[in-house]
Amino acid sequence: MNTIVTIAGLGILSMLSEIFHFKKQLFVLILLGLAAAIGISVMEWDTAYSYYNHMVLIDNYAIAFSVLLMSVTLLWFLMSQSYFKSESSMEAHAAIILFALCGAICMTCFSDLSMLFIGLEILSISMYVLCGSDKLNKRSNESAMKYFMMGAFATGFLLFGIALIYGVVGSFNLTDIATYTGQNVNNLPMIFYAGIVLLLVGLFFKVSAAPFHFWAPDVYDGAPTVITAFMATVVKTAAFAAFYRLFATCFSSVFTFWIDIIAIVAALTMLAGNILAVYQTSVKRMLAYSSVAHAGYILMALAAVSQSSKGAIFLYLIAYSLSTLGVFAVLNIIHEKKLSDDVSVFNGLAKSNPLAAAMISICMLSMAGIPPMAGFFGKYYIFLAALNSGFTWLVLMAVLSSLIGVFYYFRIVMAMYTGKNETTAFEIKGLPLFFLVLSGVLSVIIGLGTNFIVNLL
Amino acid sequence: MSKDLLYILIAPLIASFLCLLIGKDGVKKFALAISSLIFLFSSHIFFEIGKHGGSVYQMTYPWIPSLGISFKIGMDGISFLLVILTTFLVPLIILSSFNREIKTEKSFYALIFLMQFALIGVFTALDGFLFYIFWELALIPIWFICLMWGGKDSKRITLKFFIYTLAGSLLMLVGLIYLFLQTPGEHTFDIEAFYNLQLTSSQQSFVFWMMFAAFAIKMPVFPLHTWQPDTYTDAPTQGTMLLSGIMLKMGVYGVIRWLLPVVPNGVSEWMGVAIALSVIGIVYASCMAIVQKDYKRLIAYSSIAHVGLISAGVFANNEAGLQGAIFQMLSHGVNVVGLFFIADIIFNRLGTRNTDELGGIANNQRFFTITFVIIMLGSVALPLTNGFVGEFLLLNGVFAYSGYAALFAGLTVILGAVYMLRSYKAIMLGDKIISNEKFAPLAASEKAVLIIVCAVVIITGVLSQPLLEISEPAVKNLISVINR
Numbered sequence: 001m002n003t004i005v006t007i008a009g010l011g012i013l014s015m016l017s018e019i020f021h022f023k024k025q026l027f028v029l030i031l032l033g034l035a036a037a038i039g040i041s042v043m044e045w046d047t048a049y050s051y052y053n054h055m056v057l058i059d060n061y062a063i064a065f066s067v068l069l070m071s072v073t074l075l076w077f078l079m080s081q082s083y084f085k086s087e088s089s090m091e092a093h094a095a096i097i098l099f100a101l102c103g104a105i106c107m108t109c110f111s112d113l114s115m116l117f118i119g120l121e122i123l124s125i126s127m128y129v130l131c132g133s134d135k136l137n138k139r140s141n142e143s144a145m146k147y148f149m150m151g152a153f154a155t156g157f158l159l160f161g162i163a164l165i166y167g168v169v170g171s172f173n174l175t176d177i178a179t180y181t182g183q184n185v186n187n188l189p190m191i192f193y194a195g196i197v198l199l200l201v202g203l204f205f206k207v208s209a210a211p212f213h214f215w216a217p218d219v220y221d222g223a224p225t226v227i228t229a230f231m232a233t234v235v236k237t238a239a240f241a242a243f244y245r246l247f248a249t250c251f252s253s254v255f256t257f258w259i260d261i262i263a264i265v266a267a268l269t270m271l272a273g274n275i276l277a278v279y280q281t282s283v284k285r286m287l288a289y290s291s292v293a294h295a296g297y298i299l300m301a302l303a304a305v306s307q308s309s310k311g312a313i314f315l316y317l318i319a320y321s322l323s324t325l326g327v328f329a330v331l332n333i334i335h336e337k338k339l340s341d342d343v344s345v346f347n348g349l350a351k352s353n354p355l356a357a358a359m360i361s362i363c364m365l366s367m368a369g370i371p372p373m374a375g376f377f378g379k380y381y382i383f384l385a386a387l388n389s390g391f392t393w394l395v396l397m398a399v400l401s402s403l404i405g406v407f408y409y410f411r412i413v414m415a416m417y418t419g420k421n422e423t424t425a426f427e428i429k430g431l432p433l434f435f436l437v438l439s440g441v442l443s444v445i446i447g448l449g450t451n452f453i454v455n456l457l
Numbered sequence: 458m459s460k461d462l463l464y465i466l467i468a469p470l471i472a473s474f475l476c477l478l479i480g481k482d483g484v485k486k487f488a489l490a491i492s493s494l495i496f497l498f499s500s501h502i503f504f505e506i507g508k509h510g511g512s513v514y515q516m517t518y519p520w521i522p523s524l525g526i527s528f529k530i531g532m533d534g535i536s537f538l539l540v541i542l543t544t545f546l547v548p549l550i551i552l553s554s555f556n557r558e559i560k561t562e563k564s565f566y567a568l569i570f571l572m573q574f575a576l577i578g579v580f581t582a583l584d585g586f587l588f589y590i591f592w593e594l595a596l597i598p599i600w601f602i603c604l605m606w607g608g609k610d611s612k613r614i615t616l617k618f619f620i621y622t623l624a625g626s627l628l629m630l631v632g633l634i635y636l637f638l639q640t641p642g643e644h645t646f647d648i649e650a651f652y653n654l655q656l657t658s659s660q661q662s663f664v665f666w667m668m669f670a671a672f673a674i675k676m677p678v679f680p681l682h683t684w685q686p687d688t689y690t691d692a693p694t695q696g697t698m699l700l701s702g703i704m705l706k707m708g709v710y711g712v713i714r715w716l717l718p719v720v721p722n723g724v725s726e727w728m729g730v731a732i733a734l735s736v737i738g739i740v741y742a743s744c745m746a747i748v749q750k751d752y753k754r755l756i757a758y759s760s761i762a763h764v765g766l767i768s769a770g771v772f773a774n775n776e777a778g779l780q781g782a783i784f785q786m787l788s789h790g791v792n793v794v795g796l797f798f799i800a801d802i803i804f805n806r807l808g809t810r811n812t813d814e815l816g817g818i819a820n821n822q823r824f825f826t827i828t829f830v831i832i833m834l835g836s837v838a839l840p841l842t843n844g845f846v847g848e849f850l851l852l853n854g855v856f857a858y859s860g861y862a863a864l865f866a867g868l869t870v871i872l873g874a875v876y877m878l879r880s881y882k883a884i885m886l887g888d889k890i891i892s893n894e895k896f897a898p899l900a901a902s903e904k905a906v907l908i909i910v911c912a913v914v915i916i917t918g919v920l921s922q923p924l925l926e927i928s929e930p931a932v933k934n935l936i937s938v939i940n941r
Contacts, residue, residue, distance in 0.1 A: 371593045387634050399627040451521040
């Protein structure tokens with residue numbers, strides 16, 4: 001709870017910074033504040049406590065995901081330092097990002113459907129604004145508009161689902177709903193199932209699962225690159241944290257009803273994401289589709305509903321966020337130079353900057369799921385959970401789509417190592433390079449230390 | 458003592474990092490020195506390993522205990538022979554690059570050592586998950602080697618190669634996880650637990666096909682071989698040597714260690730199909746080899762034919778077949794490295810490998826001719842060369858399964874002689890006179906490689922017994938596990 005207060009306070013502080021003239025120190029202040037919030041959160045480990053009439057429950061699951069969200073945001077701030085330098089209204093953007101983080105954390109620790117809704121809305125509305133933050137760019141405006149329209153639709157579905165569930169159970173509380181469904185497994189009315197389906201649709205929208213993924217590539221493509229990085233990591237992580245928390249606690253007694261839906265959507269999502277990514281020429285758009293595909297893999301773990309699922313999701317999201325941030329740090333440099341982000345822009349990077357090329361390769365291999373990178377272990381745990389629940393066909397689909405994934409991830413690696421150019425049009429040095437090395441090295445280290453991470457949950 | 462195995466495994470990894478740090482001038486010599494040291498160190502186990510049937514030098518460290526994954530490595534006669542093949546061939550491969558221009562040498566040798574690390578890991582891992590990790594790890598360095606130092610079309614070809622092999626390995630992963638979930642109580646990836654599984658025949662068939670896909674692609678077995686000729690032809694010579702000399706053995710070793718004893722009923726149900734595919738591969742690849750003009754491509758096809766016989770012998774699932782397969786893996790590894798090196802020497806000097814454009818080299822090059830003949834005869838399995846021992850045992854093993862299969866598999870000897878001798882004639886003989894200016898005399902390093910290969914061809918051909926004795930207890934032990 002203290003974490004949410006700290007982050008929100010930090011957000012307000014950023015807004016005040018303009019009035020009280022400490023804009024210059026703000027960046028450092030935010031980093032310190034986030035680090036402090038992470039510390040506070042870690043201190044609450046193993047002390048499950050619920051607040052506000054059981055609206056919020058801070059358990060280990062919530063803490064683990066909040067720490068992940070905050071760490072990613074911290075890294076994100078490091079990565080997008082240059083963005084904040086160039087923006088005139090830096091403090092406003094920082095504040096919105098922090099509020100979005102607040103919403104994201106609410107989505108990990110809710111124990112009440114209304115709290116879920118509030119968290120989701122805080123996150124989404126902040127994101128609508130940020131997508132359009134490049135005010136003079138048509139594409140950015142389009143992206144914000146599209147995201148807002150689609151997001152509003154999804155929220156409508158979600159809210160309707162919540163209403164139907166409330167209509168049957170008479171409570172918003174997750175435990176009450178779980179008890180009620182547990183006791184009345186065999187005579188739940190039709191509208192209850194309709195409620196589950198509507199909730200599913202809403203959440204599928206938010207995690208950009210097929211066939212509700214159409215907004216994702218356009219929105220990701222149009223938004224400023226650093227904002228895309230934030231959406232692809234923090235927003236996605238929060239959405240999945242909420243998804244799992246909701247379905248694993250509330251509806252676990254009627255899992256036979258929804259696991260097949262999720263399994264089919266998972267298969268569709270990873271195939272659609274991977275196949276469409278192959279045809280993209282812009283790296284940013286390709287990563288947008290790849291993030292759709294990754295959502296498909298994570299949905300597999302949701303469909304598996306076993307004890308190991310949450311560990312698998314957690315690990316997968318860590319691995320995915322790390323490599324995504326690494327690649328986006330490079331993309332950000334490319335976009336700041338106003339270069340086209342065609343794959344060929346990477347030509348010859350291995351010659352001009354072997355270290356950066358090696359680290360980008362590690363990130364790509366991790367995303368493609370090649371051992372011993374963290375991405376492979378994420379995939380491994382998900383395969384394990386899915387096979388354990390008897391989803392052999394789904395695992396075979398995942399194998400197939402992973403192979404398709406190799407096509408486009410390796411395109412970048414091949415461009416770096418075989419491109420004829422001696423130099424590249426952009427340079428990676430200083431903080432972004434440090435950042436890239438950090439994500440590369442962590443991707444390997446986490447791969448070797450998975451035992452610790454998975455056992456956390 | 459049991460730490461020795463760990464040292465052998467880790468040494469190439471350390472060497473790989475050192476290669477990146479060392480100055481540009483000394484890296485070739487450094488790589489040769491380190492790899493030779495590793496070979497010498499690994500060969501000192503030679504005298505101790507043969508007495509044991511089971512795995513000696515076994516060691517286990519916990520890695521991911523909650524998932525039953527441990528760092529368990531060990532070595533029996535079969536593993537030892539493949540490890541020694543690896544540690545023997547790597548210095549030879551490095552030596553073969555001495556007289557060649559190689560761009561960004563540091564990374565090149567670092568990748569070769571990384572590859573060696575992964576290969577030794579594959580041959581010694583006794584934990585399913587660890588095996589998978591090493592298996593995949595071996596793919597990355599060779600992919601980079603083929604991509605960065607390969608020919609013009611390397612992007613397309615290496616991508617095909619990568620996707621092919623990754624498809625196999627992912628299916629194998631599914632198979633391994635499936636086995637893992639069947640282990641009783643606390644699930645584990647330990648190979649012993651896999652050996653003790655009691656699976657129904659449909660479960661065994663499922664696992665068989667999942668794992669067979671991976672091994673068959675790696676070997677490669679017909680009809681999964683289509684990545685191989687392009688990749689072998691396009692890769693740099695050292696990469697081709699690694700691929701054909703050692704990496705191909707990963708597939709055969711996988712069948713011996715992870716398929717036959719784990720799903721014996723699945724194997725006996727499908728061995729007919731596997732042997733049929735292998736035999737078709739032998740005949741098909743031999744015929745393809747006969748019509749090849751590019752000598753490197755010809756050797757690539759001959760490699761498919763040879764490995765087809767090895768795989769038929771393994772799936773015949775008897776002592777002669779297994780012993781023959783293990784021996785033939787060693788012989789083929791050495792011979793094919795020799796042949797690819799000969800192709801490289803010719804290409805390096807004359808700028809072509811097309812057999813139509815070549816000819817007459819023998820008129821001026823006595824040393825080269827003699828070594829070429831010896832290596833070629835080893836490859837066509839003349840008695841008293843190493844190729845003969847392996848092929849004889851293999852055919853023996855296949856014959857015990859089916860006379861017809863052995864009849865067709867035996868074509869490899871005849872067809873092998875046809876394409877080898879024909880190509881020799883086209884390249885070496887003829888009226889053309891090739892002057893010393895055009896065909897520069899062999900450098901000392903080149904001579905050394907050829908002499909070493911020839912020596913191994915003859916010595917192991919004449920004195921094959923000590924090698925066979927090393928693998929014999931291990932093979933007997935394996936067969937007792939299969940027939941439990």
